[in-house]
Amino acid sequence: MRFIDTHCHLDFDELSDELDTHICDAANVGITEFVVPGITLSQSEALLDFKQRYTQCHIAFGLHPYFLVPESNQAMAQLWQLAQLHRGTLSAIGECGIDAKCDHLALQQALFIEHIHLANTLALPLIVHHRQSHHLIAQAFKVVKPEFGGVIHAFSGSVQQANYYVDMGFKLGIGGTITYPRAQKTHAVVKTLPLTCFVLETDAPSMPVHGFQGQPNLPKRLLSVFEQFCQLRPESKEEIAEQFYSSSCALFSI
Template structure:
């Protein structure tokens, strides 16, 4: 395999999830065999931060981010924001998140979601770390929140908004995270976006164990799937796979490369 592909980065992967407890080492090995050498692992609740830190401390290819996911709103407490600051002072994080807004799931009180999201925006700016943002049926409000906060950078993962909204995001310094949903033939808007957008704002992700490829629908997703997502991007854009892989690697290094060194293994020669 071309050495470039040893540097594919899964920019969003929940390898700390219990779905991987039985075979995590094998999952990581399969990813690396596919050329996906690095995973960014965003936390979803404060209770998970210590175990995530321990997992990533044992493997230089696993990069932690710490945050409070809107889907776990019932478990978050205001004091967790100060605890997040304390966690980030440990110096191992490459980002803040997964954080954001979710107006798809019923019962998640919007104003409480905003409290935790805005708190994490402040923390990301304070620590000069990128945000890893969840935005489901909330892309427009997320854009307004990021613009109002100012001075931020990051990625909106599993992007589901319009091309026009994506352009607003990358003009603010945010990348667009794309994964398994791109492999579905009915994902017309997402495919148009990937075809038309500037490559320098694109990141690839698995969101494993969720969002599997179309041919693996209903199965557990793995970070190795990022290699297949790359194939779809190359086909849609009619551009060389190697060229896209190099750009994605550089995008990931640009966003996540400020805190943990060395972040990405060098190509095998």
Template structure:
């Protein structure tokens, strides 16, 4: 079986000194490719070099709401210039989105909608972060409709929310969240949608699976996320499921 980790931050310092070993171990487990999102203007620039030295990596350019304090107003202009200058190097715009735990929602919304517009301009999908913000994201999508879909990273929410995103052309990122008993609503939502709308992700070094709390998460856990999803969907044909999920990610990457 083969997999793609649709969302991991392999460039983060948590992996310094062990990055190549982690990538090799993940590949030995069938995780063939990795998508690394952008989180700031400077880091997005650095990803251009990073992706050429660390395995089969696809990269995004984005301003992540969690790092809001690092984003100056002119950075969205810089991101546009960077993304346009290297248009064929990016698989997506993002990680972008809205996060109620951060505050400064006006600034977040302005940056998010500017990135939606940039993705539309460059005909690229979006990698969307959410935290207690599905309603705010829907409002932004109404004002600035995304034309090329994308993925809702680390999806959690109801069946209604899941189908709203899918109708707009988005796929749903499935990670360690589903391994926790408390994620009943998300589990029910994932059961309600067709498999072709799902992607596997680790969100390494974050989002550890149940049983690994407090540990650095890595793409090596993707097969375990896959097994958890197969059990959730009561899928017996694991090879067919893995191929569908792999194809889903290739479709996101337009490969």
């Protein structure tokens, strides 16, 4: 079986000292490719060199809501130019979105709409971050409809919310959350929706799986997410793995 980690921050400092080992460990269990999102303008630009060094990584440009400041309008304008210049290198736009726990909510909403415009212009999918903001994301989708879908990162909503995103052309990113017994709402979504609606992700070094709280998450732990997912589904592991792989390849043009 082969796997793609559709959301991991392999360029973060927490993984840098042993990154080659982490990538090798992942490859040894079948995880051979990775999608690495952008979070700031400077980090997005740095991903160009990162991808040259690690060709198994597929990159995206974006401004994460956590890092937005009033001056981020200028950064977004520069991100547009950078993304258009490197269109052939990108697999997505993001990580972008709306986080109700972060400051500058109006700015977040405006720049999320800009990200949707950019993704539509470049015919790319979106990588969408959410936290207590499904209603705000839906409002943005009414202003500008995403034309090329994407993934709702770390989805943890209801079956109704899941169906809304799927109807909009999105996949649901499933990560370490489902390894926790308390994640009953997400378990219900995994059990209910068609297999074609999901992709796997770690969010490494964040979002640790159950039993590894307080430690940096590692890309090899995608297998723990996969094993838990399989326990919630009637299909064989082989069928589930192949669907994850083909869905990820189609979404990110891998």
